[in-house]
Structure formats: structure tokens, C-alpha cells
Amino acid sequence: MNRLFIVEGVPGSGKTTFARRLAQQFLKCNPNVNLFVEGDLHPADMAWCAMLTDKEYKGICDSYPWFVEELEQNKAAWNGYVIVAYTKIQNLDTKLYHYFESKEIYDGRIDTETFCGVHENRWKKFGQQAMGINVFECALLQNSVNELLLFRCIDEDAISKYICKLISCVENLKPIIIYLNVDTKSAIKRAAMERVDQDGNRVWESRVIQYITQSPYGIKNGFIGVEGMYNYFEKRKQIELKILEKLSVEKYCISIDIHNQQEMVGEYIEKICRTQLI
Numbered sequence: 001m002n003r004l005f006i007v008e009g010v011p012g013s014g015k016t017t018f019a020r021r022l023a024q025q026f027l028k029c030n031p032n033v034n035l036f037v038e039g040d041l042h043p044a045d046m047a048w049c050a051m052l053t054d055k056e057y058k059g060i061c062d063s064y065p066w067f068v069e070e071l072e073q074n075k076a077a078w079n080g081y082v083i084v085a086y087t088k089i090q091n092l093d094t095k096l097y098h099y100f101e102s103k104e105i106y107d108g109r110i111d112t113e114t115f116c117g118v119h120e121n122r123w124k125k126f127g128q129q130a131m132g133i134n135v136f137e138c139a140l141l142q143n144s145v146n147e148l149l150l151f152r153c154i155d156e157d158a159i160s161k162y163i164c165k166l167i168s169c170v171e172n173l174k175p176i177i178i179y180l181n182v183d184t185k186s187a188i189k190r191a192a193m194e195r196v197d198q199d200g201n202r203v204w205e206s207r208v209i210q211y212i213t214q215s216p217y218g219i220k221n222g223f224i225g226v227e228g229m230y231n232y233f234e235k236r237k238q239i240e241l242k243i244l245e246k247l248s249v250e251k252y253c254i255s256i257d258i259h260n261q262q263e264m265v266g267e268y269i270e271k272i273c274r275t276q277l278i
Contacts, residue, residue, distance in 0.1 A: 004174070012194075012258070015180060034134045127169045150211075179244055
């Protein structure tokens, strides 16, 4: 039985933890479970992955032979290109990191038509080739809405239609969407407190504030500082919930108190697995 489960929600809502625990629960009765979280070499999404030509990839291998083993472990061939999950490579030097970053298709780096074409094509191929039980974290709503809203200022109706197209590419997998609906500000505060560097600096928060406030949408809407970040994520959550209502797939919108999350998550995971008979 080939299936797809997609876990969504704002940063700090517990998507990664939920996806991991869900996959672990599935593994108890099915050995063919595939988990893909943000930054992985993903079969459908392209976030945190560089897209290189064969020539460009060979040039990197020739120039950085000490990274070849890790590159080979974190790359996949696709339509004449090489997809590299570069954030998985340890101790990547700054110059090479920025090179890979420049080869991403996200953050408005390529035109909208090309972005949507590449994105939709990968979802179609995944729908055709996927095997077993697949668990995605943030690949459908978060990454797509961020890109189309923040960097392309696409209107909500067009974003909704695009997400509907993506989910139709995998309808044969009987997709189920699990949305973790938490208090936005509390979740973002938790993410900021947890995602710090070795000196305790809130580096994630600083990067995200810059990411949002310097985006075309952030500038257009006057988002500034921490409050601008909170306002954006609340806006995104409301858009995602509206999209969720329009999708003709099975879904769970789970209201979670982040202070009592572990117990609630366990209960919902058991319920989902029991309901799906997996």
C-alpha cells in the first residue's frame, strides 16, 4: 500500500517531531516507511537543495575532491540536473555554501513560470514512482506559501489553486494532511529560544526576521522586526488554513497547546495510525 502523510504548521509547532514520531509508529507494522524532513534530499520538494547541471556538479567535484563522498551521498539525478541537499554536508566552507545557495530555485531566484514548472514536475514524478508509506514535513504548504507569497507576491486565490494542483499530482497516494494548529506567537517564541548557536545567540530568529522583512512581500506590507515576523506567520497560518479547507483530501487540523504537546501528539498519532489501519 503506497501512501503519503504531510505534516504542516508554523515554525515551532512541532512538525519535525510529529513527523518523526508518526514514521516511527508506522514502522512498527510496516518496514517500508520513508520520512522526509526539511533539508533532506527530497523526492518532491526543492527547499534547501541546489539544482546544478552535470557540468557544474563535475566542476564542484573536481575543485573540492574532499567533499565528493558526502556529495555523492546527498545528491540525486533529475531531468538532466543534479539535485544536491547541500545543508546535509558537514563542514562546508562558506564559499561553496553560498555557491550552492545561489543554485536553489527558492527565494525568487528563478522566474515564477520556471519555478512552478520544476516544482509541479517533481511532484508528478513522485506521485508516479512513490512506494511504501511516505511522511513529508512542511513540503506542501509551508515551503510553497512562503515562496509564492513572500518572494512572488502571488494572491491568495492563485496560491490556493497552485497547492490544489500539487496535491492532485499525488492523489493516487491517498494523501492525508496533518496541520498542527498552535498559537502562532508562542510557537515562534519557542522556536527562537531553541534554535540558537553554541553561544546562545538566537541566530534562527535573526535570519528569519531578515528573510521576512527584506522580502518583496515584507517590504510591501511594512513588516519590521520581531512583530513583523509574528504578523507574517499569523497571516501565513490563516492562508494555509483556508487552503486546507479547499483541498479535497483527508485532513486532520489538530489544535495543540504547546505546553502540553508531547502527550497530545502521542494520542493523535495513535488515533491516526488506528484510523488508517497501518
